[in-house]
Amino acid sequence: MNVIECAGLVKTFGTIRALDGLDMTVARGEVHGFLGPNGAGKSTTMRVLLGLLKADGGTVRLFGSDPWHDAVALHRRLAYVPGDVELWPKLTGGEAIDVFARLRGGVNRRKRDELCERFDLDPTKKARTYSKGNRQKVALIAALASDVELLLLDEPTAGLDPLMELVFQQAIREARDTGTTVLLSSHILAQVEVLADRISIVRQGRIVESGSLRELRHMTRITVEAEVTGSPERLAAMPGVHDLRQTDGQVRFEVDGSRVGDVLRELAGLGVRSIVAHPPTLEQLLMSHYGDDLSARGATTGVK
Amino acid sequence: MPATVGDRTATRHSAPSGSRTATLTLARFLLRQDRVKLPAWIVGLGLLVVYIGAALPELAPSEQDLAAAVPLLEQPVGRMFAGPAFGLDAPTYERFFAAGYLLYLFLLAALMNIMLVVRHTRLEEQTGRAELIRANVVGRDAPLTAALLVAVLADIAAAIVVTALAVGNGFALTGSLLVGAATGATGLAFAGVTAVTVQLSESSRTAAGWAGVVVGVAFALRGLGDMAEVGGSALSWTSPFGWASQTAPYVHDRWWPLLLLLGLGIVGALLGFVLQNKRDLGAGLISARRGAATASRFLGTPLGLAWRLQRGGLAGWAASIVALGCVDGAFADVIVESAADLPEAVRQMFGAEQLLTGYLAFLAIFGGYLTAAYVVFAAQVLRAEETSGRAGALLATPVSRSAWAGSHLLVIGFGAAVILLLTGVGTGAAVAGSLGDWQTFGDVVASHLNMIPAVLLVLGLCAALYGWVPGWLPAIGWAVVALAVFVGNFADLLDLPEWVRALSPLSHPADMPVESFDVLPALWLAVLALAGAGIGLAGLRQRQIGVR
Structure with missing residues (x-):
């Protein structure tokens, strides 16, 4: 059974078509890599899946229901980590973790403390003193400490150092082992290559390739x-x-x-x-879809 | 080393490298950003001058009419909210303009400068844009210098516009020049004050809040000082607004109080630079402490989180409003005594008894204005949560939009009710203490509680705006508060049409304790407030989150 099903998803902001007929399916229990450059529509897709944005066309199903109408019920079953984590400056990191986890239905204290330890986060500091990486850790710990069926992770490690990146990969593997479905958007190709069972490559609001890394490699x-x-x-x-x-x-x-x-x-x-x-490395896969963009850009900015 | 590289290094080093490098470039950039905002403020100031100039001859076509209106400004409550009332023994349109409306020009100029300086200093640091700017060839003091420079330009422009339009009204040239200069100088004084407050806290809202507290205290001190005597008393001289009013345009035409305003501006700016050099970019002077590692049980609910996010603002507003009410209440005896000094004709209109109940009614509605301002301020938290992306992250948990926004509305509504209750009790006690008589205590508390439905309607309106047109919440919200103050203070003076008065939610409750409690308007206001909240939540449910 598929946890996420998008078909012909369209989302426009004024004259900009952020999603332009996006089709994607994510099966239960898989780690699905969602790859694409900035502005390809990854975050917009996430926010449509969360029911924060309303799609202008196409259908979207999360656990078989419409996220716009059944947002609250669906949110009991998922946790979300935005790419740009903003926290309440006056709350400590520990308080923010608990707020998110409790609102999702309760916090597993042992798991939370263990994750704080593993991610090397001091939960007694006020959020305004945290770096971007530490804010991201707060959101990650809150998500991973919740008992949910689906993790929506929007470039979750953009601010983490390589050591924390490894901790993150380990934590995602553990989540998958317990049957959690993960949608992981990223442009860290190595991360997706290591973690993802299947990959969708998005470009200008459309999925241009989808499949396991092995299947994609056949095509190139x-x-x-x-x-x-x-x-x-x-x-x-x-x-x-x-x-x-x-x-x-x-x-x-x-x-x-x-x-x-x-x-x-x-x-x-x-x-x-x-x-x-x-x-082909993932770089080459992506380059085969974005190569024309890059060469076009190189022609104008490459000359100094 | 190749010669060209050496030349380039030399060129770089010969460029200015002081702490104010790039100030002018930044100032031009700020002017570009403010090319609509600042002209709008200045036009607003000008419109007030033109409007009053045109309205006065309409309202009081003859000298007798004007003389008949004088007690409105000359009695103590009038002096409290309009200024020291110079030269009204021989009233002219220009003197009436100066005595009745000048203070509001000063107030607007102060607000313009506070917002301008906060916007271009602390807000930039808070959002991280200042870091991008400062990483270029930009001196440490350049952003603050540029902001103050733009403030100076804006104040000069305001002074010129106000002067020109006052002369255009046919007012005397010297007095008009003084009016313009005092408006600009008040603006500069508060630009200096804000240069200090933006150093204290990491949050731009708190920085603006501190400057707002200074405005409030200055306004209250001057109000009490002017209330004590016609022409002001020693207390009037403790306030920048007092200095500006003491220029007494069209009467004494004093120029030297302007030096006090300029001095405050300069001292504030210098202190701002000193404090700024003692702190890191983005940091406040009040450093962050450690806190709890885990959240309390209550914090993990929508209501608990809303309470936590709102409680700081609520405490600050409540303390200020209650304190102001107590101080105002303590002046009740001055009101009663002043009745003896009034001319016989006026005393018939405003006897000691009527003067006191009028004053108490005024204090209740005054508390209502301030609480309405708190409500609008607190409602902005919803918008700040959304634009920062925090609301999106919260709404990605199984919390419904209604529960999230409703919790905030509940906390704000509860806070407003508590503020009015405490202000009523504090004011009532102060009045009783001042008169040595507790007879009025119950009336004062009841008249404050009587304001609750009207203030809640302001909250309902904010909720509806946030649900449907969130971008308009600040502008329309503050406009409603401004309208309420304007209608409350000027409706009779300017003979405003009934429909304009009706637009102010605070004009509807019974004028307690002058009139007795009327349940009908209270009921209607409460129903409308609930309807506004319901409409707002319905709007929020159907719109998208985090789309600008």
Whole structure:
């Protein structure tokens, strides 16, 4: 059963189309990575899922109901961590954690104290003295200490240091092990790569790719670097081979996922001395969808 | 090292590097940001001058009419809210203008400067924008200097506009120049005061609140001083508003009290710079303490959280309003004694008995104005919670919008009722102490409680605004308070039409203790207040959260 189902979701702000027919499903118990650059529509999607914004078109279902109409009932089953956490300056971090957790239906004191310990947060300090990272810890601890079925995390670790990032990853794994569904929006690709079972890539308010990392990799090219004794002329002419470059017996090219077998057979006949092949990184996946944007921007800002 | 790099370093170093670097650039930037706000304030000041100038000959076409209106301003309550009433033994339109309305020009100028300085200093620091600015080639003192510079420009512009329009009314040139200069100088004095208050707290609202307390205290001191005697007493001279009124335009035309105002502005600005250099960017002088590691059980409910977020503001407002009521109440004997000094004709209109009950009625409605101001102030918390994103995070928990906003409304309504009760008790006790007679105590308490439904209607209105057009809440909310004060003080003086009076929620309750309690308006006001809250919550349920 799917926890989140969005179909053809449209949300406009004035003339700006923040969501432009967004389709996404998140199955129960999975950690779903939600990837995209700033302004792609990640936060807008989160806020529609929370029923804070009303979609202008399409359908959205959370646990099978409409978040705009059943917000309060649905919120009993989820916890949300915004990307930009604002707290009440006069409350301490500990008080803020308890406020959120209690409003969600009660605080598990042992778990809360353990999380404060793990995230190295001093709960007696007033929120106005906290850094961005510490404010984020407050929201994360409040969410993780609540007994909920769904975590909506909107770039939850943007202010955390690498050590805390590891603590966060561990905590998310533990949550998944107890059957919690997680929607994790991020542009920290390594984090999503490590944690996510499935990934949706959003661009300009639409999902452009969705699937497991393995499925996505099938759709894109593998990079091969090899040292060969023979001439790679014939290789360059093969279908599915791109961007072949050679220097002093070194050859480097990209090959479509579906053609890897053919190309490797051809390569074997060239006397391979060493070979490195790697699947596309998430960076490459994203770049294949945003590359045109970047090159367009490079043309105007790259020249100094 | 290549020559070009050396040259560049040299150029950089030759640029000014003092603590006020980039002040002028910043000042131009501030003027650009305020290109609508400041002209609007100054036009507002000008309109008041033009309106009064046009209204007076309409209201009092002849000298006799004018002389008949003099007691309104010259009796103690009139002096308390309008100023020392110079030269009314020979009233002219310009003297009537100065005696009746000048104080409000000064008040508006003070508010304009407080908001201007807070907006461009503490608010910038609180939002973190100041950090972005200060990371550039900008001196430490440049933002405050630029804000004060803009304040000076705004005050000069206000002085010129007010002077020109007063002359345009046909008022004497010297007096009009003095009116303009006093308006500008009062503004400058409060720009200086605000330069200090913005250093104290990390929150821009608290900084504005402290400056507001100074305005309130200054207004009250001058009010009591002017109430004691025609032309003011020694107490009048303890207040910046007193200094500005003591210029006595069109009568004595004194220029030197302006020096006191300018002096306050300069001392305040200098103190502001000294304090600013003792603190970190974004920090207040009052440092943060540690607090509880866990929340109390009550805090984890919508009502408990609303109470926690509202209680500081409530305590501050309640203390100020109650204190003001007590001080005003303590002057009851002055009112009774002044009846003896009144001319025979006036005494028939305002006998000792009537003067006292009139004064007590005035104190009750005065408490009503201030409590209504508290309500509007406190209702802004809802909006601040939403624009900061905290409301979004809260509403992502299983708390309904009605429960969240309703909790705040409940706390504010309860707070307003408590303020009026305490003010009534405090004022009543002070009146009794001053007269040595507890006969009026019950009347004073009842007349304050009589204001509760009207004040709650202001809250209902704020709720409706917040639910449907949250962006308009500050402007319309404060306008309603201003309208209530205006109607309460000037309705008779300016002979305002009935529908304008009806617009003020505070004009509807019975004028206790002059009149006896009337249940009908109280009931209607309460019903409308509830309707406003209901409409507001309905609006909040159907609109989106956090969309500007």
